Amino acid sequence: SAVISQKPSRDICQRGTSLTIQCQVDSQVTMMFWYRQQPGQSLTLIATANQGSEATYESGFVIDKFPISRPNLTFSTLTVSNMSPEDSSIYLCSVEEGAARELFFGEGSRLTVL
Amino acid sequence: TQLLEQSPQFLSIQEGENLTVYCNSSSVFSSLQWYRQEPGEGPVLLVTVVTGGEVKKLKRLTFQFGDARKDSSLHITAAQPGDTGLYLCAGPNDYKLSFGAGTTVTVRA
Numbered sequence: 001s002a003v004i005s006q007k008p009s010r011d012i013c014q015r016g017t018s019l020t021i022q023c024q025v026d027s028q029v030t031m032m033f034w035y036r037q038q039p040g041q042s043l044t045l046i047a048t049a050n051q052g053s054e055a056t057y058e059s060g061f062v063i064d065k066f067p068i069s070r071p072n073l074t075f076s077t078l079t080v081s082n083m084s085p086e087d088s089s090i091y092l093c094s095v096e097e098g099a100a101r102e103l104f105f106g107e108g109s110r111l112t113v114l
Numbered sequence: 115t116q117l118l119e120q121s122p123q124f125l126s127i128q129e130g131e132n133l134t135v136y137c138n139s140s141s142v143f144s145s146l147q148w149y150r151q152e153p154g155e156g157p158v159l160l161v162t163v164v165t166g167g168e169v170k171k172l173k174r175l176t177f178q179f180g181d182a183r184k185d186s187s188l189h190i191t192a193a194q195p196g197d198t199g200l201y202l203c204a205g206p207n208d209y210k211l212s213f214g215a216g217t218t219v220t221v222r223a
Contacts, residue, residue, distance in 0.1 A: 045211075102162055103159065105158070
């Protein structure tokens with residue numbers, strides 16, 4: 001299974017600032033997925049990042065707020081822009097494997113916005 | 115409305131007791147997955163069930179897929195504090211994976 005590294009693992013940010021989360025995979029993958037997990041909640045898909053094309057965003061998430069880069073097959077970034085306290089969450093990067101589309105996750109980036 | 119409904123939402127038990135977590139849907143799934151997430155970590159895949167009526171065992175964990183492939187259960191025998199975590203079921207939904215709301219399990223020593 002893929003090994004996924006995310007950074008930062010946690011950060012405390014000021015309202016109105018932006019933060020970029022990095023995700024590195026130890027193998028080449030076609031699609032990378034970014035999830036948000038609000039406190040005490042399940043996972044919500046933000047967007048799917050394909051190399052060489054624009055990310056596909058889920059309903060309720062927009063590129064201006066969550067710009068994503070996918071410069072190659074092993075790396076992606078998610079930026080949380082103009083943060084507010086409502087953006088305080090764990091952000092998770094993942095890749096899928098196999099016909100059953102099993103997901104493998106990074107350890108997550110816990111953001112706290114003051 | 116969640117595509118996958120999990121119950122209970124919270125479960126707190128004493129070490130050595132058994133527990134069951136349920137994952138139900140009105141939709142048919144080609145497969146269902148179970149993940150466990152410990153505090154400060156990302157979810158980790160426990161098992162994938164594919165065939166209706168399938169039962170899979172992973173040490174003290176038993177996973178069952180309903181005959182109609184609309185539901186699944188996770189049973190833990192003789193729970194240990196190391197079983198503490200958030201248990202999530204998930205199933206393919208179009209191009210993505212849909213997650214249940216999760217069951218937070220706490221096993222007290």
